[in-house]
Amino acid sequence: MGRKKAYTESELLDMTKKLLLEHGYEGFHVKLLSQHLIGARSTIYQYYANKEEIVAACMKRVIIKVIEKASAVDESNPMVALQQLLQVYVEESEFHQLLGDANKINAGVSVAVAQDLEYIEQSHEILKVQLMRLFGRSLQEGHLREDIPIPALISVFFNLVNAPNMMKLPLSKWSGLLFDMWLNGAKR
Numbered sequence: 001m002g003r004k005k006a007y008t009e010s011e012l013l014d015m016t017k018k019l020l021l022e023h024g025y026e027g028f029h030v031k032l033l034s035q036h037l038i039g040a041r042s043t044i045y046q047y048y049a050n051k052e053e054i055v056a057a058c059m060k061r062v063i064i065k066v067i068e069k070a071s072a073v074d075e076s077n078p079m080v081a082l083q084q085l086l087q088v089y090v091e092e093s094e095f096h097q098l099l100g101d102a103n104k105i106n107a108g109v110s111v112a113v114a115q116d117l118e119y120i121e122q123s124h125e126i127l128k129v130q131l132m133r134l135f136g137r138s139l140q141e142g143h144l145r146e147d148i149p150i151p152a153l154i155s156v157f158f159n160l161v162n163a164p165n166m167m168k169l170p171l172s173k174w175s176g177l178l179f180d181m182w183l184n185g186a187k188r
Contacts, residue, residue: 006039009047016058021094025055025101052109056116059102062095063123070127078137079183082157085131086182087175089161096161131158157182 007015015036020028030051034041048054069088075081089096099120107114135150135157144153160178169177 007037013058052105052113056113060116060119063120067123078134079143082134083179086179090175093161
């Protein structure tokens, strides 16, 4: 009977996410990961062949959670749905910045990396289509200004995700405040 692994794949990906957030893509490496996991470095290679596979799998795992939460949003009221989507995005705001590093990963390293990166790209498209649909309905229902093009509204909306929560508010309050500022502005 073989020796039990000291950590699960889920624990490995949790630690990968933590280390990516702390060190960025360039500062992350397998040795660093193994230093933060209890067990032999060789256990990592039972799950993934290299850094690129680990990072791509970690990114895919996060985007799967975002897609699941975004898909669960009730779209019957498009403005409420947009506010809920913003909260979903804010919950993963730190990792959102790292998803920008997906283009740094060499998709040619393995089939697994290429497939995970393709999934991430398709997921972004799914989220974009959902936002376009909700913004279109919000505009049709008269909730948004007609003089601002939808791509501009979406761009500013999506960039709210990167706003630092300097007041350390709970995420639901923070995303609500961001949504209110986006929708109503800062004027009196």
